[in-house]
Amino acid sequence: MTAELSRRSNNSLATMLFTMLGRSIKRLVPTAIALFILLALWQALCSAPDASLPGPVQVVQDTWELIVDPFYQGEGTDQGLFWQLIASLKRVAVGYTLAAIVGIAVGILIGVSLLMFQALDPIFQVLRTVPPLAWLPIALAAFKDSQPAAIFVIFITAIWPIVINTAVGVQNIPQDYNNVAKVLQLSRMDYFFKVLLPATVPYIFTGLKIAIGLSWLAIVAAEMLTGGVGIGFFIWDAYNSGSNSEVILAIVYVGIVGLLLNAIIGYIASRVVPEEQK
Amino acid sequence: MSAFVEIDHVDQVFPMPNGGKYIALKNITLDIQKGEFITLLGHSGCGKSTLLNIVAGLAKPSAGGVILAGKQVTEPGPDRMVVFQNYSLLPWLTVRENIALAVNRVMRDQSAAERAAIVDQHIDMVKLRPAADKRPGQLSGGMKQRVAIARALSIRPKLLLLDEPFGALDALTRSGLQDQLMQIAQEHQLTCIMVTHDVDEALLLSDRIVMLTNGPESYIGQILDVPFERPRERLEVVNHPSYYAMRTEIVYFLNQQKQAKKRKLVAAEPIARNGLEKVNLDIGFVPLTDCAPLAIAKEKGLFEKYGLEQVTLSREPNWKAIADGITTGRLDAAQMIAGMPLGLTLGMNGKPPVPVVTGLVMSRNGNAITLSKRFYHDGVRTLEDLKEAIARTSDKVPTLAAVHPASMHNLMLRHWLASGGIDPDKDVNIVMIPPPQMAIALKSGTIDGYCVGEPWNSRAVQEGTGFVIATDLDIWSGHLEKVLGVREDWAARYPNTHLALVKALLEACEYCDDRRNREELVEILARPDYVGVDPAYLRPGLVTPYDRGTDAEPEQLLRFNQFYVDRTNCPYRVEGLWIMTQLARWGIAPFPRNWLDILNRTRRVDVFGAAARDLGLPDIEPNRGIVTFADGSVFNPDDPIGYLNNLTIKHDNVRIEEISIDPPVAAITH
Numbered sequence: 001m002t003a004e005l006s007r008r009s010n011n012s013l014a015t016m017l018f019t020m021l022g023r024s025i026k027r028l029v030p031t032a033i034a035l036f037i038l039l040a041l042w043q044a045l046c047s048a049p050d051a052s053l054p055g056p057v058q059v060v061q062d063t064w065e066l067i068v069d070p071f072y073q074g075e076g077t078d079q080g081l082f083w084q085l086i087a088s089l090k091r092v093a094v095g096y097t098l099a100a101i102v103g104i105a106v107g108i109l110i111g112v113s114l115l116m117f118q119a120l121d122p123i124f125q126v127l128r129t130v131p132p133l134a135w136l137p138i139a140l141a142a143f144k145d146s147q148p149a150a151i152f153v154i155f156i157t158a159i160w161p162i163v164i165n166t167a168v169g170v171q172n173i174p175q176d177y178n179n180v181a182k183v184l185q186l187s188r189m190d191y192f193f194k195v196l197l198p199a200t201v202p203y204i205f206t207g208l209k210i211a212i213g214l215s216w217l218a219i220v221a222a223e224m225l226t227g228g229v230g231i232g233f234f235i236w237d238a239y240n241s242g243s244n245s246e247v248i249l250a251i252v253y254v255g256i257v258g259l260l261l262n263a264i265i266g267y268i269a270s271r272v273v274p275e276e277q278k
Numbered sequence: 279m280s281a282f283v284e285i286d287h288v289d290q291v292f293p294m295p296n297g298g299k300y301i302a303l304k305n306i307t308l309d310i311q312k313g314e315f316i317t318l319l320g321h322s323g324c325g326k327s328t329l330l331n332i333v334a335g336l337a338k339p340s341a342g343g344v345i346l347a348g349k350q351v352t353e354p355g356p357d358r359m360v361v362f363q364n365y366s367l368l369p370w371l372t373v374r375e376n377i378a379l380a381v382n383r384v385m386r387d388q389s390a391a392e393r394a395a396i397v398d399q400h401i402d403m404v405k406l407r408p409a410a411d412k413r414p415g416q417l418s419g420g421m422k423q424r425v426a427i428a429r430a431l432s433i434r435p436k437l438l439l440l441d442e443p444f445g446a447l448d449a450l451t452r453s454g455l456q457d458q459l460m461q462i463a464q465e466h467q468l469t470c471i472m473v474t475h476d477v478d479e480a481l482l483l484s485d486r487i488v489m490l491t492n493g494p495e496s497y498i499g500q501i502l503d504v505p506f507e508r509p510r511e512r513l514e515v516v517n518h519p520s521y522y523a524m525r526t527e528i529v530y531f532l533n534q535q536k537q538a539k540k541r542k543l544v545a546a547e548p549i550a551r552n553g554l555e556k557v558n559l560d561i562g563f564v565p566l567t568d569c570a571p572l573a574i575a576k577e578k579g580l581f582e583k584y585g586l587e588q589v590t591l592s593r594e595p596n597w598k599a600i601a602d603g604i605t606t607g608r609l610d611a612a613q614m615i616a617g618m619p620l621g622l623t624l625g626m627n628g629k630p631p632v633p634v635v636t637g638l639v640m641s642r643n644g645n646a647i648t649l650s651k652r653f654y655h656d657g658v659r660t661l662e663d664l665k666e667a668i669a670r671t672s673d674k675v676p677t678l679a680a681v682h683p684a685s686m687h688n689l690m691l692r693h694w695l696a697s698g699g700i701d702p703d704k705d706v707n708i709v710m711i712p713p714p715q716m717a718i719a720l721k722s723g724t725i726d727g728y729c730v731g732e733p734w735n736s737r738a739v740q741e742g743t744g745f746v747i748a749t750d751l752d753i754w755s756g757h758l759e760k761v762l763g764v765r766e767d768w769a770a771r772y773p774n775t776h777l778a779l780v781k782a783l784l785e786a787c788e789y790c791d792d793r794r795n796r797e798e799l800v801e802i803l804a805r806p807d808y809v810g811v812d813p814a815y816l817r818p819g820l821v822t823p824y825d826r827g828t829d830a831e832p833e834q835l836l837r838f839n840q841f842y843v844d845r846t847n848c849p850y851r852v853e854g855l856w857i858m859t860q861l862a863r864w865g866i867a868p869f870p871r872n873w874l875d876i877l878n879r880t881r882r883v884d885v886f887g888a889a890a891r892d893l894g895l896p897d898i899e900p901n902r903g904i905v906t907f908a909d910g911s912v913f914n915p916d917d918p919i920g921y922l923n924n925l926t927i928k929h930d931n932v933r934i935e936e937i938s939i940d941p942p943v944a945a946i947t948h
Contacts, residue, residue: 049793178337182354184383184433194379198370 013267042236054245062245077229081250085257086164087229088219090149092261095154096215103159103211104204107166110197119169128160132218136225146226156217162204169203170196188276205269212265216258231257280348281309282469283333283437287342287898288330291387302328305899306342307708308488309392311447315469317480320490321535327363330492333471334360334439339795347436356384356881359435360743363442365422367429374401374410375851377429384433391806392464398427404458405623405783424458431462432909444479456482464509475625477528477556477763481506484514487528491874492535495884498902499874500531501916514558534875541940544770551584555772562592562600562612564697565809566713567732567820568760569613570799573808575786583785584778593807596712597682604765605632610772614763617857621684622763623880624858624867624937633766633941636849637780637885640760640787642752642840645687646735646826647694649727650720654828661698664747669707678702679711679719679728684867686750686759689860691729694753695925697909702864703929720744731759732839733815735897739827740815746826751835754907756844758853764877784847788895791842795822847883847890848899852915856905859913861920865929869922870937879939 039056046055054062056232072080079087110117135156177199181191223232231250238246240271290303310316319328331337333344335354344351346358359380367376377397385393401410404424414422423443430438443459444452446899458644460483463470474480482489484504491499502524505516517522547555559581563569572591575581581589592609594600601618603609618634625631649658658667668676680688688710692702702708711728712717717737719725727744728734737743750757762783769776788794800821804813818824820839823832840846854877862869870876883899888895915922922932 068611176362176364177368178358179354179362180366180368182336183358183360184356184380185354186379186383190379190383194371195368198368 011046013263016267017263052244054248059245059248062243063249066246066249077227077233079229081234081253084229084231084234084250085253088223088231089257091150091223091230092154092212092215092219095151095159095219096212098151099155099158099211099215100208101164102155103162103207106159106165107163107168107204107207108200110163111167111170111200112196117171117218121167122158122184124163127156128164132157132214133221133225134210140226146228150222150226150230152221153195154215158215160205161210161214165203165210166200169200169270172203173199202269205265205273209262209269212261213258216254216261220254282312282314282347283310283471284345284849285310285333285342286345287634288329288332288339288344289341290325290332290337291340300393301495301884301887302493303332303339304497305674305884306496306498307901310471312469313498314485315463315468315470315472315483317484317487318471318473318490319480319487319532320476320496321539322475323530324490324492324535325496326490328361329441330471330473332442333437334358336360337638341821341942344430354680356380356433357436358439359425359430359433359437359510360441361423361430361443363445365414365419365426365590367422369414372411372413373406373417373425376399376414376425377712378701380429380433382860396432398779400432403429403431412909413660418451420447420455423455427444427455427459427462429532430736431466431468436469438468438470440470442473442475444476445474452479453512458495459483460510471553475532477525480528481521481524482510482816489528489530489531490938491878492539492820495887497899499535499878502527503916525619530871532876534872538723538875538878544767544775547771549774551587554585554670554775554778556587556775557586557609557849558590559586559610559775560590560603561779562594562609564594564600566615566734566760566842567803567809567816567839568644569808570790570803570839571783571786572613573802574789574799577791577802578786580782580786581779584782586775586778586782595714601682603636604763607765607768610768611762611764613680613760613892614684615687616758616761616853617686617689617861618682619761619763620854620876621861621867622878623766623939624861624870626684626861626867631937632937633879633939635766635768635769635880635882635885636761636763636854637776637882637889638762638787639758639842639847640762641850642756642759642785642846643732643749643837644759644839645690645729646732646746646749647691647727647729647943648716648720648735648738648827649747650723650725650744651742651827652726654745655746656890657745659828660696661665661700661748663701665698668700675707676726677707677724677742679709679715679716679725679730681716681730682710683864684857684861686757687729689857689864689913690750690753690757692864693860693907694909695749696925697907699927701927713834716741717741732819733809733811734820737811737815739818739825742827745828746824749824749835749838749839751825752908754905755837756840758850767881769885775887777892778790780885781893784886784889784893784895787841787847791840791846793821795889796931845896845898847899848886848897849883851877851883851898851901852902852905852913854881855915856913856916859918859921861923862932862934863925865931865933868933868937869919871934872936873918876937908929 010221043055043057046053066081070080070082073083110120131277132153139152141148172195177195181195220232223230224236227233231254235247235250284307285306288303288306292300292302294300306329318329320326328337335351335358338692343570371379375396375401376513381393401407404427406421406424409417409421444455456479472483480800481504487502487504488498489500490496506518550557551557560574564573576589576591597615600614601622602610604612619636622632622634653667658664658668678691680691682688695702700706713730713734716728716730720728720738721743735746739746762780764776789798800813800816803816804811819835822835824834824838855873858869858873861867887897902915919934
């Protein structure tokens with residue numbers, strides 16, 4: 001199922017995944033067996049007539065309509081799963097992009113300036129421990145609308161790992177490189193683009209990778225509370241209407257999309273991070 | 279002519295986590311000429327890379343500074359390009375881009391085509407054209423270092439700084455690169471400073487090898503001139519007749535440093551009172567004008583000021599009693615004649631060595647050579663006259679007196695006689711007499727002259743029995759005279775007490791040099807506790823013009839008794855070295871092959887420096903350099919053995935040997 005989905009999304013990504021799979025074919029066999037046992041166990045546990053959750057066969061039967069027609073468009077929140085996911089991904093895209101831009105900038109700032117680091121780092125250490133959903137009421141109160149509030153939650157969730165990793169990256173630029181820059185009296189522009197940025201890129205991508213995972217975690221939870229089209233609200237809505245099969249299907253999709261997001265960032269990193277620094 | 283690079287009294291002090299300070303470099307002074315290749319050599323941790331970073335401008339010295347071509351170094355700049363130990367190429371740029379980054383920045387007024395040409399030219403120079411578009415990750419260590427050298431040279435630095443450039447390379451690559459560097463440096467007349475710990479590399483490449491001692495307080499221990507002709511060929515250099523000797527010299531230096539590192543000193547005693555391990559001290563002195571700092575410290579309460587509550591000054595009859603008092607431990611510390619700590623340390627006259635250290639010079643000058651009035655009546659006015667007079671009476675050898683074999687009086691009297699062609703061991707007879715008995719012995723005719731400190735010259739002059747033929751200002755103006763001596767193990771057991779004592783005496787020295795206090799000095803010294811003589815004998819030189827007892831008018835000699843001014847108080851190592859050559863010259867003690875180690879241990883410049891800093895006084899050791907005497911002879915501290923060998927008048931058997939001053943192992947285990 002994984003391979004099937006990825007083939008649809010991006011060709012070179014699929015090739016990469018395939019080569020990855022090919023390389024680890026031995027590792028894949030146990031995974032497949034484990035998956036099969038898990039499904040069988042699940043089926044066995046839920047095959048009793050009074051079981052509270054449906055088994056895998058039941059799930060596929062119940063949600064066949066949703067699986068085969070992800071592009072269905074109805075009224076209001078009655079949309080196909082593809083559109084639900086797209087709606088969630090759009091929010092993540094906006095929030096995450098904002099977090100990346102602001103996070104890298106702030107990270108470089110506090111990485112370069114010890115004063116800024118001393119001023120801001122303790123505050124960041126406190127703020128980053130606040131759970132994403134705790135921001136939601138404040139965001140709703142401030143923006144008076146659920147859409148920007150959800151985006152804000154993504155933003156505030158994703159920004160901390162980016163800021164902190166970028167700052168660490170800047171602080172860890174090898175002294176040798178800084179010495180070269182000092183002796184040559186490189187201009188600020190040269191220093192930024194020839195030394196600071198290339199040296200920090202691996203750290204930035206570590207932050208970006210952590211952040212994308214967190215964003216996806218946060219969006220599902222946020223949407224459950226804010227409503228509207230989106231995979232989070234879809235799950236909540238399915239639960240309220242008593243369709244546990246739909247909930248389970250949505251969870252599978254959420255997991256797969258999360259995996260894909262991670263793979264995409266990893267792929268970009270592999271293209272951008274200089275060979276010598278991996 | 280001023281030097282191309284002047285490293286001027288550079289100190290580097292690092293704060294330590296426990297709030298203390300680590301003095302990495304102390305008083306580094308070095309002049310480098312244009313086109314010279316200098317190597318800094320020493321064990322790891324001796325601060326040679328720190329020094330290089332200071333010259334590069336990457337580190338700021340705590341004191342002192344570096345001047346390059348007349349301009350002070352305040353920040354790093356491309357005129358002092360560094361070849362770093364670990365290449366420091368940017369891994370995301372190709373060879374060409376790495377070099378271009380430097381060229382484009384530094385030569386930005388030239389056209390892009392010109393800059394590209396420069397980059398290409400330097401890629402070719404290090405023969406890396408095939409690898410020009412590769413990244414450092416794809417290159418070998420040797421190739422990376424070639425890129426680093428090409429990058430450094432491409433921007434035409436005034437000064438090339440190399441920090442162990444070939445340390446990480448295999449032997450074959452290393453020698454290839456050394457040849458290449460040598461050729462490039464020769465062609466472009468580069469001025470280079472290189473840090474290394476490879477002796478052969480240093481000898482092959484350098485014009486001068488600067489050897490740094492181990493930290494803390496690293497300083498320039500010795501500078502070796504490498505005289506091989508340029509351009510050099512590796513094999514010619516290795517087969518040069520003096521190559522082996524020079525190599526041995528360097529290895530010997532490094533070994534000495536290594537041994538010094540391993541040495542364990544006695545642990546310090548616990549603190550007793552006032553932050554000191556010991557507050558009751560017995561300090562010995564001999565009644566002379568220059569015991570003034572001790573007298574002043576006692577009378578003005580300076581000992582108490584620094585926590586030394588019960589100091590007893592012990593008036594000793596002669597210098598031998600002082601030496602015995604210190605070796606037996608009867609005395610904690612003593613005013614000593616300058617050669618005594620070194621003489622005791624080396625084991626003079628066949629005695630076992632007792633390491634004695636000096637943390638303070640208490641006075642300079644203050645001596646004179648007095649001859650019997652008989653010579654004056656015979657027309658003796660100068661050293662030449664004296665030589666003739668001695669030659670005239672070949673049947674009678676004049677007897678001259680000094681106070682102790684290791685005293686400056688003995689050494690300077692002999693130096694003075696020898697400079698006039700008089701062999702002090704053959705043409706005259708030199709005997710040892712305690713200072714207070716000099717004038718009496720001269721009067722009674724037992725001796726015909728002497729060299730001693732005041733008031734014993736003025737006494738003979740005023741009694742009309744003698745005249746002063748020379749003061750030490752006429753022999754070696756500003757020479758050290760009296761020092762503070764303590765046993766090395768005493769200094770190790772009571773480090774804070776030692777420091778307090780040096781501080782108290784340093785403050786006393788400053789007081790003594792103020793001419794407004796000189797009358798008071800005379801009054802105090804005249805008391806029976808101290809010198810115990812008529813104040814009239816004490817005044818000449820110290821207060822009033824100095825009367826030589828000749829027809830000449832008395833002369834005001836402002837530096838006759840020097841206690842503080844003109845950096846009196848630092849136990850300058852070069853002076854200690856000269857004293858050791860003289861002790862050997864006259865057969866009093868062997869010259870130590872390990873002179874650097876002996877100096878390092880016995881001249882406690884660090885204690886003096888700490889005391890001076892605590893008192894807010896300058897703590898600078900005088901510049902290490904050539905000493906010139908009044909007779910025109912010179913002493914080069916980089917070649918003491920050569921100096922000793924070149925002297926014509928000396929003892930028949932001048933010994934040069936390794937002197938171990940560490941206690942035997944058995945004694946430690948007891």
